[in-house]
Amino acid sequence: DTAxxxxxxxxxxxxxxxxxxxxxxxxxxxxxxxxxQDSKKFLKIMFSYNNKELIINETVxxxxxxxxxxxxxxxxxxxxxELGDSAVYFCASSQKRVTEAFFGQGTRLTVV
Amino acid sequence: xxxGEEDPQALSIQEGENATMNCSYKTSINNLQWYRQNSGRGLxxxxxxxxxxxxxxxxxxxxxxxxxxxxxxxxxxxxxxADTASYFCATFSGGNTGKLIFGQGTTLQVKP
Numbered sequence: 001d002t003a004x005x006x007x008x009x010x011x012x013x014x015x016x017x018x019x020x021x022x023x024x025x026x027x028x029x030x031x032x033x034x035x036x037q038d039s040k041k042f043l044k045i046m047f048s049y050n051n052k053e054l055i056i057n058e059t060v061x062x063x064x065x066x067x068x069x070x071x072x073x074x075x076x077x078x079x080x081x082e083l084g085d086s087a088v089y090f091c092a093s094s095q096k097r098v099t100e101a102f103f104g105q106g107t108r109l110t111v112v
Numbered sequence: 113x114x115x116g117e118e119d120p121q122a123l124s125i126q127e128g129e130n131a132t133m134n135c136s137y138k139t140s141i142n143n144l145q146w147y148r149q150n151s152g153r154g155l156x157x158x159x160x161x162x163x164x165x166x167x168x169x170x171x172x173x174x175x176x177x178x179x180x181x182x183x184x185x186x187x188x189x190x191x192x193x194a195d196t197a198s199y200f201c202a203t204f205s206g207g208n209t210g211k212l213i214f215g216q217g218t219t220l221q222v223k224p
Contacts, residue, residue, distance in 0.1 A: 004154075031210050041149075041198055043214040056211055090154055097210025098142050103154035 003027050006091045006104035013081055014112055020077045021107045023091030031055075031097050032074040034066060035090040037106070043090070049074055050097060081111045118201060118215040126223050131188045133218040135201030136181075142204055144177055144184050149198045149217070158186075158199075193224045 004025045013019050025032060033056075034046040048056035052068045063079045074091060091104040119134045137144065143162045147155040161168045161177045161184065168175045174187040188195055198217045205211040 033210070033212070041217050041219075043155075043200065045211055045213065048210050050210070058211075092155075094210065094212075098204050100145055100157040100160050101155075101212055102157065103147075105154045106152075 004091055004093055004102050004104040006089075006107050008107060009105060010108050010110075012110045012112065015081055015083060017081050018077070018079045019081060019109070020075055021089055021091075021109075022073070022075045023104060024073050025091075025093040025102070026072065027093055027095070027102060028072075029093035029095050029102070030071055031094045032068065032071070033092040033094075033101065034074065034076050035092060035103075037088040037090060039087070046089075047074075047076075048097075055097070078109075081109075083111050085109060086111045118199070118218045120218060121216065122219045122221075124221040124223065125191055127191060127193055129191055129222075131191050131195070131220055131222070133186045133199050133201075133220070135184045135186070135215055137184075137201070137203050137215075138182065139203075139205065141179070144175075145202045145212075146173075146175060146184075146186050147200045147202060147214075149200065151197070155200065188220075191220075191222045193222050196220060196222045 006023045031050045033048045037043050046060045047066045049068045065077045068074045088106045090106045092101040094101045145160045146158045149155045172189045177184045198219045200214045200217045202214045
């Protein structure tokens with residue numbers, strides 16, 4: 001069973017479109033995250049949720065809106081996609097906010 | 113701001129050799145973690161070392177931590193072609209926010 005799963009794995013879309021990425025974890029963790037990895041492999045945290053409550057919102061454009069319907073799910077919705085949004089987006093979860101994180105396989109988003 | 117920075121950025125060795133990667137960080141930490149990322153995959157947690165530990169082993173991995181120098185090293189002994197991946201150190205930004213910050217990573221290539 002996949003611990004942290006994200007869908008889709010690949011997403012190619014045109015500028016201006018709205019898209020969503022879904023994430024689910026079956027580890028029973030309380031905390032979930034979204035990270036963005038750029039072309040140079042730099043990983044930057046975007047959001048963190050703890051028990052459905054937003055904990056971290058890192059100077060991310062408000063075109064990005066996370067939603068956590070329950071503590072096992074954290075989805076990322078992106079409005080009005082721009083070329084610069086092209087990256088790999090990773091979902092992750094952890095048991096507590098200072099322990100190891102478990103990552104999904106990533107969603108490669110390409111905006112054309 | 114970036115918390116951990118790895119050195120070297122890229123490393124190429126022959127199978128059987130040891131690989132050493134270094135990480136420096138800026139602020140006080142509770143723990144420091146190392147992750148591996150195979151090409152096109154998500155990050156996998158390798159090892160966590162707490163701030164009161166100086167050295168930790170896991171199989172062929174050895175991690176050291178020097179809090180006075182704010183640095184850590186990851187040693188992979190008797191490397192294998194399957195160890196080819198990017199390796200990242202990560203620390204929490206402080207407090208209990210769960211803001212796990214990654215360095216730029218070291219890309220390791222192990223030639224068979």
